[in-house]
Amino acid sequence: MEKNQAVGLVIISVLLIVYMTFFAPKAPPKPAQEQQTTTASTNFSTIITPATIPDSVRAKTLGEFGALAQGTAQEVILENKNLRITLSNKGGKVDEVLLKNYKTWDKKPLILFDKVSSYADITFLTNSGKAIRLSDLYFKAQPVTNQNGAQVLAFSAEVGAGQSINQTYTLASDGFTLDYKVNFKGLNQIVANKPLTFNWNDRLKKTEFDLKQNRDHSRLNVMMAEDDFDYLVGKANETDTKKLETPIKWVSNKQNFFSAAIIAKNTFASGDLKVSFNQADTTEVKTFATTLAIPVNDVLGNGGEFTYFFGPNDFTVLKQLPFDFERNLELGWGIFSYVNKLLIIPVFHFLERFISSYGIIIVLLVLFIKTLLFPLTYKSYLSMAKMRVLKPEIDAIKEKNDGDMQKTQSETMKLYSEVGVNPMSGCIPVVLSIPVLFALFNFFPNSIELRQEPFLWAQDLSTYDVFARLPFTIPFYGNHVSMFTLLMTASTILYTWSNNQVNTSIQGPMKFYSYLMPLVFLFVVNSLPAGLSFYYFVANIITFGQQELIKRFVDEDKIREKLISNKEKNKNKQPGGFQKRLQEAMKAASEREAQQKKGSKK
Structure with missing residues (x-):
């Protein structure tokens, strides 16, 4: 998992917890x-x-x-x-x-x-x-x-x-x-x-x-x-x-x-x-x-x-x-409500006309949404591939500047500008998928269509599935084990592990947080409807499959050649737009820090 993607995952998780804490019914x-x-x-x-x-x-x-x-x-x-x-x-x-x-x-x-x-x-x-x-x-x-x-x-x-x-x-x-x-x-x-x-x-x-x-x-x-x-x-x-x-x-x-x-x-x-x-x-x-x-x-x-x-x-x-x-x-507020009204509910009701099993309907709903978001998934993976190719040069910049963070950031941004890479492009697809994530978080707990509908071991997809009842209550978790929630958590950890094997830039705290978020969701989702956790489980499996498929069509050697070509063409080009403003901000911060050090010596 790319660093930017890991940050995106953390942001999504924090937003979800904040949403449940402050916006869920009291x-x-x-x-x-x-x-x-x-x-x-x-x-x-x-x-x-x-x-x-x-x-x-x-x-x-x-x-x-x-x-x-x-x-x-x-x-x-x-x-x-x-x-x-x-x-x-x-x-x-x-x-x-x-x-x-x-x-x-x-x-x-x-x-x-x-x-x-x-x-x-x-x-x-x-x-x-x-x-x-x-x-x-x-x-x-x-x-x-x-x-x-x-x-x-x-x-x-x-x-x-x-x-x-x-x-x-x-x-x-x-x-x-x-x-x-x-x-x-x-x-x-x-x-x-x-x-x-x-x-x-x-x-x-x-x-x-x-x-x-x-x-x-x-x-x-x-x-x-x-x-x-x-x-x-x-x-x-x-x-x-x-x-x-x-x-x-x-x-x-x-x-x-x-x-x-x-x-x-x-x-x-x-x-x-x-x-x-x-x-x-x-x-x-x-x-x-x-x-x-x-x-x-x-x-x-x-x-x-x-x-x-x-x-x-x-x-x-x-x-x-x-x-x-x-x-x-309750369909959520703002854009989340419109995503439910204009996208999720119409597709769900369309599938109802042909399929009686709501578990199968959820699987098809996942396939539809993942297909719809596939261009964003592809763009995110492509951004990760570019960052992997650039990693040796970024590591060299860090080693050369040895602890000077502002200089390292400035030179790194210059490198991004020369090779034509936007470091934020990996996060943008994740951010754009957030409305769908929160829309579904409101849809499943309020979907009467799932009420009393069984699937596999779940007796009712509108509430949590009880695979095992505990003789005690675990704080924030409950007194039951939801198998769909365990499957969702396990699939998320597996998916995270797979990405971390490919993306060696995730180290230290970032690697820890990438594994922590699935465990947080284990507690958050355990008492939520089985339909929701089943959806996330299927979504993880399909996302994993999509990335394996994308790997077969993304040639990192060709990406490297393209970035080298861009660097040759843009070596004298001045950065513009967002990167220019970011470089100017870092330069100003560096000058202020230098002045402060100079003032402290006096």
């Missing part, structure tokens, strides 16, 4: 209790549910709406190809959402939302100062109708003559969205001119094998009307909060692979967000508490219109929703 908190509520447990993370008060007692406190506080709770079900949604006439709200085509990690039905773990309600104020919750009222469920292939369910609560609260749910025959409309008819003189409050408390269910990974990728996402995207992750046993005074387009309770979200057709006026979790509670992922303000004129007018999303974090699904909802999926 840990989470707990929602504060609201007035007139009771909690399901005494843990840090609790679900806030309405206080249990008899209907007859509650009716006396609701004024004009008292007659609606008594009734019998009944369930109504809406169902399509993907969702089975249970709604209740008490409150006219969603009680449960089942994702029909997915299972939890332990093969149980994947219920994303239910009335035990989640609670959603709308509260409004009357002109007499009473706070009325829709969950306190009983609605009359109209028969489910079919309109243009969609199921439509209407709930109505008659307050008086020409006065009613109406809620309508529409579920299309396909997809993961539930349209919702709430309209207050003839209630302008009763309802106060203040925003309604949408309260949503969601204690996320454990759906994945690796609780830590599930927590790390669970966050409360919010999109403001100004296209400003933000999120909360939180810290263990603490509450992380965010108060938003600007209009909001949507809020999403995002897990690793699934989300429950509400999207406003117009906007929510403002919002309060809270995130928490109890580190010791292995049944809980996180708890999200959201309070959103609904403009009263939306509800008193033609009705406030919203869309619920209950579904997978699949890019092809999310991008069909409005207001940049695909940002709910």
